[in-house]
Amino acid sequence: xxxxxxxxxxxxxxxxxxxxxxxGDGIGDINGIIQKLDYIRSLGCNALWINPCYDSxxxxxxxxxxxxxxxxxxxxxxxxxxxLFDEAHRKxxxxxxxxxxxxxxxxxxxxxxxxxxxxNEYTDRFIWTDFCFQAxxxxxxxxxxxxxxACYILNFFKCQPALNYGFYRITEPWQKSFRDASxxxxxxxxxxxxxxxxxxxxxxxxxxxxxxxxxxDDEKKSGTSEIWHDIRRMLxxxxxxxxxxxxxxxxxxxxxxxxxxxxxLNEPGGGYSTLMRDxxxxxxxxxxxxxxxxxxxxxxxxxxxxNRFLGQYLSRYEDTKNLGYISLLTCNHDTIRPGYSLDSTExxxxxAFLFTMPGVPFLYYGDEIGMKYLEIPTKEGGYFRTGxxxxxxxxxxxxxxxxxxxxxxxxxxxxxxxxxxxxESQESDPDSLLNTVRSIIALRHQEHDLQADAPLQIVCSExxxxxxxxxxxxxxxxxxxxxxxxxxxPYDVTKxxxxxxxxxxxxxxxxxxIIRAGAQSFAVIR
Numbered sequence: 001x002x003x004x005x006x007x008x009x010x011x012x013x014x015x016x017x018x019x020x021x022x023x024g025d026g027i028g029d030i031n032g033i034i035q036k037l038d039y040i041r042s043l044g045c046n047a048l049w050i051n052p053c054y055d056s057x058x059x060x061x062x063x064x065x066x067x068x069x070x071x072x073x074x075x076x077x078x079x080x081x082x083x084l085f086d087e088a089h090r091k092x093x094x095x096x097x098x099x100x101x102x103x104x105x106x107x108x109x110x111x112x113x114x115x116x117x118x119x120n121e122y123t124d125r126f127i128w129t130d131f132c133f134q135a136x137x138x139x140x141x142x143x144x145x146x147x148x149x150a151c152y153i154l155n156f157f158k159c160q161p162a163l164n165y166g167f168y169r170i171t172e173p174w175q176k177s178f179r180d181a182s183x184x185x186x187x188x189x190x191x192x193x194x195x196x197x198x199x200x201x202x203x204x205x206x207x208x209x210x211x212x213x214x215x216x217d218d219e220k221k222s223g224t225s226e227i228w229h230d231i232r233r234m235l236x237x238x239x240x241x242x243x244x245x246x247x248x249x250x251x252x253x254x255x256x257x258x259x260x261x262x263x264x265l266n267e268p269g270g271g272y273s274t275l276m277r278d279x280x281x282x283x284x285x286x287x288x289x290x291x292x293x294x295x296x297x298x299x300x301x302x303x304x305x306x307n308r309f310l311g312q313y314l315s316r317y318e319d320t321k322n323l324g325y326i327s328l329l330t331c332n333h334d335t336i337r338p339g340y341s342l343d344s345t346e347x348x349x350x351x352a353f354l355f356t357m358p359g360v361p362f363l364y365y366g367d368e369i370g371m372k373y374l375e376i377p378t379k380e381g382g383y384f385r386t387g388x389x390x391x392x393x394x395x396x397x398x399x400x401x402x403x404x405x406x407x408x409x410x411x412x413x414x415x416x417x418x419x420x421x422x423x424e425s426q427e428s429d430p431d432s433l434l435n436t437v438r439s440i441i442a443l444r445h446q447e448h449d450l451q452a453d454a455p456l457q458i459v460c461s462e463x464x465x466x467x468x469x470x471x472x473x474x475x476x477x478x479x480x481x482x483x484x485x486x487x488x489x490p491y492d493v494t495k496x497x498x499x500x501x502x503x504x505x506x507x508x509x510x511x512x513x514i515i516r517a518g519a520q521s522f523a524v525i526r
Contacts, residue, residue: 002260002324003204003243005094007452010355010441011362012045015333016053016075017061017411018391019365021403026410028391028402030076034087039423044441045363047094049206049245051333053081057107059159060381061333061389063098063208064105068193078200085201096243097197099205101190102212103155103162110189111161115146124182125189127153127164127215130174137172139215150174155212157381162215163190168223169216178214178223187227191234204243210259211248225257232258245327245360251316255324261360264313264326265335272328274308276338276350287336287384294341298350300520301482306467310458317358317456325452328354329362337366337388340373345520348436348505349480352522355440356476358456366392368437369421379412390414395424436505443503443524449474450524460487466517475525477508479517486516500526 020032030053040048052062055070062072071078088095104111113122128150129136132143136153142161143151155162164186166178176182194205214223235242245261248254249271254262265272273279278296279287297304317326330351331337338347347370354361374387382389390412394401400414400422407413414420426432444450449472459468459475465487467478475497479485490513499510506521517523 002452003241005241006243006260006325006360008445008448009047009094009360009452010043010045010444011047011049011096011327011360012040012043013049013051013329013332013362013364015051015365015389018389018402020392020394021405024404025074026403026405027074028411029074030071030080030084034080034084037087037091037093041091041093043363043368043438044445046092047096047203048088049096049362050098052098052100057105057159058380059105060157061379063100063381064103064107064157064159065100066105066107067109068104069196082200085203089201094203094243095201096204096206096245097202098208099190099194100208101163102209103160106159106161114152114161115148117147117149124164124176125186126161128174129172134174137175153215155209159381163213165213165215165227166223167216168214168218171216175216178226187230191231194231194235195238198239198242203241204245204260206245206247207259208247210246210254211250221253221257225253228257228259251320251324251326255320259324261325261327263332263362264316264328265332271309271312272335274304275353276331277336277341278302278304279336296341298342298346298353298480300343300346300480304480305463306461306478307463310461314458321358321453321455325359327360327362328357329364330354330367331364331388332362333364333389334385335388336384337364337371337373339367339370344370344433345505346480347433349478349520349522351433351437352440352503352505353476353478355437355444356450356471356474356524358452358454358471360452363437364388368434369393369423369426370433371421372415372417374413374415376413386412393420393422395422440503447474447502448472459489459493466515468515473526474502477515477517477521477523477525479506479508479519479521482519484516484518486514488514497525502526 017028019028020036021028022031053071053075054065055067055072056062056064071081110122110125113120114126132149140154141151153162166180166183167175211221213227217223243260246254246259248262251262275297278294281293295303297306374390376387379386391402391414426434454472457470461467466485469476497510502524504523507518508521508523509516
């Protein structure tokens with residue numbers, strides 16, 4: 001069962017190099033995050049997910065770890081991160097770090113030792129074939145770059161050799177079982193990394209590529225799940241309040257493997273893409289092809305259908321609601337920002353939906369003000385993702401308040417358009433996207449029936465009618481279309497509606513068993 005504190009938690013994801021630069025070098029840092037904790041708390045977010053801040057050569061923006069136990073100097077020091085944990089806790093904010101268990105950087109000392117001819121304690125820390133000209137049985141691999149006469153398997157980019165957690169199904173002599181002593185040693189090494197940060201105040205981990213550990217695994221990921229069960233037992237014994245969210249996108253497997261939460265993202269035909277940006281329709285892709293037909297649900301009059309989302313989501317929700325939480329998110333560092341295709345009103349409706357659904361939601365930095373996706377050149381392996389990683393936009397000052405560095409020294413360029421949204425410009429407007437986000441998150445904290453474990457019931461999802469769902473004693477009504485929609489509900493539903501509006505966008509009314517939802521409207525009614 002998931003950590004108790006997650007029931008009333010809203011996360012804020014921070015890409016550290018782009019959030020706030022405190023020392024004028026053009027790169028965001030840990031002290032910059034500390035400076036903005038009060039702002040984060042003002043949003044209603046009471047937990048953070050911080051993307052990798054470990055020492056790295058940054059060929060994949062920090063997901064190529066060179067030292068798991070050392071903060072990269074560009075962000076500060078280990079002591080700065082410990083201070084962040086302390087300050088966040090003092091303000092009632094939990095902190096998850098990003099754990100990258102499937103691979104390291106090719107510059108990690110473990111890998112440097114593993115490349116050597118002479119056997120040592122790291123020889124089998126990574127996955128190697130038996131000969132320099134022997135391919136890797138269909139896995140991506142690199143040969144010819146080590147003194148050791150062998151090829152090594154990759155887990156993602158060329159710079160990321162796969163750590164050895166073994167194989168579930170063995171097809172070659174060089175493959176070792178996931179229960180082999182060498183694979184068990186890797187497992188213990190990752191536990192050691194987790195203990196290190198948890199003992200210094202970290203509250204848990206977002207786990208990168210969580211399903212990628214055991215190779216040749218079966219469809220149920222039995223080998224990989226066994227590893228996570230083992231890690232969960234360690235956490236339950238030593239750090240019982242620690243939480244883990246997986247990048248797995250299969251909550252039925254991830255939550256049964258011991259995770260508290262699993263992200264629901266980037267699945268063709270359903271999930272996030274049908275709500276916020278219809279990436280995959282008509283042959284499109286996550287890369288943000290503007291010629292792709294966009295029939296996402298919250299885009300005004302785009303012909304979207306909420307059942308495309310519900311068709312996948314509901315079965316997974318029913319299957320896992322007693323195991324842990326599905327996490328919906330506004331966006332993340334790997335996806336196109338929703339502001340790419342949705343305007344401010346459309347974003348308000350989308351976020352109101354996300355923050356009133358079951359599970360533990362995540363807000364990506366800058367989405368609360370509608371930051372745009374910028375089409376810019378790749379940086380540190382970001383490629384199309386780079387445009388969602390640009391600096392946070394705080395105010396109208398130099399570099400939009402992100403940094404006092406020269407513009408040429410910024411980690412990434414800021415949005416230089418005349419209508420670039422900022423926190424400062426939206427603070428005083430009660431109808432701004434920023435304050436709408438604050439209001440709906442505040443309501444979520446106020447009402448247990450809107451929190452992670454409160455039940456969900458779909459009342460109406462028919463095309464041409466408002467989408468209506470119940471969370472306990474509350475009724476949520478959604479109309480993303482540009483015209484009024486109405487529905488006559490049976491008495492057994494309307495008898496529970498007292499007409500007390502707790503939150504609204506646009507005009508929504510309930511009278512004589514008739515619900516009328518004005519154009520582009522949303523309401524929470526008791």
